[in-house]
């Protein structure tokens with residue numbers, strides 16, 4: 001199957017006449033190197049001899065062949081070099097050596113055709129193995145590259161969707177990105193890792209996606225909404241959750257849309273969940289959403305300063321907001337006002353959530 005000119009066989013046998021016997025039996029078109037001992041073999045292998053196959057003649061006392069075999073198999077460079085063990089007819093160790101990783105075990109006396117065919121078989125299998133491993137690594141690398149492109153593409157789609165949401169409501173320009181970033185600041189201060197922060201960022205970007213299903217007249221109406229209009233607005237978490245429920249790989253993203261208008265005291269909508277019944281992500285997004293709404297210019301009420309918004313968040317801890325999250329948000333806002341911290345742009349910093357293994361513990 002493969003050219004024998006490039007094959008080097010290393011034969012380890014401490015008996016000169018047996019070396020001669022093997023030399024005569026092995027077909028002449030193979031390159032054979034003979035050594036007498038484990039020490040000589042290791043010295044050659046250390047000097048970068050890379051045989052296609054090692055023939056280990058087990059018939060002689062004084063050499064610890066098992067130790068040599070173990071050493072070969074534990075060497076990262078040589079572990080894949082196949083070893084054929086030649087054993088005395090009555091050795092009884094055939095199964096043992098096959099179990100510990102010999103490519104083949106041949107009983108003596110050696111027959112020329114059997115020896116050469118079995119050498120061929122082992123070398124051919126090794127070539128196929130090496131070829132498949134090389135191919136596998138190459139596919140893995142190209143898959144990783146494709147996955148990277150897919151992640152970028154997915155993020156771009158999510159960002160475009162969030163821009164579409166904000167474009168529906170002229171009063172809230174850039175709201176989704178700001179909510180996503182504030183929610184990440186809060187989550188980071190709560191000690192969550194990058195994977196969680198990334199999920200929260202995407203959930204924040206899409207929390208108001210349900211507004212796509214609410215009429216522009218209602219969304220853009222200056223001034224207070226009547227009862228019917230308010231009922232239409234209150235549908236947006238349900239519509240958003242339905243839209244995002246098709247993202248089955250990361251269901252947490254849809255939680256932000258469904259429950260970001262719930263209140264800690266149970267008086268929110270759409271489901272009237274209370275306290276810890278509200279999943280963590282919407283509890284965080286709820287505070288971030290309120291902070292951005294308070295500090296943005298809206299037609300129906302005065303824009304608050306960050307300091308006033310912080311006080312408002314603290315006043316509503318335990319009623320509108322989760323008290324722990326509200327206090328953490330207030331402390332971040334205070335640090336931002338004093339210049340101690342600045343809110344980060346996180347658009348390009350995340351890389352992990354679109355990988356196959358999402359942390360199930362986050363679903364609490």
Ligand SMILES: [Fe+2]
Pocket residue numbers: 207208236260261
């Ligand atoms: Fe909303």
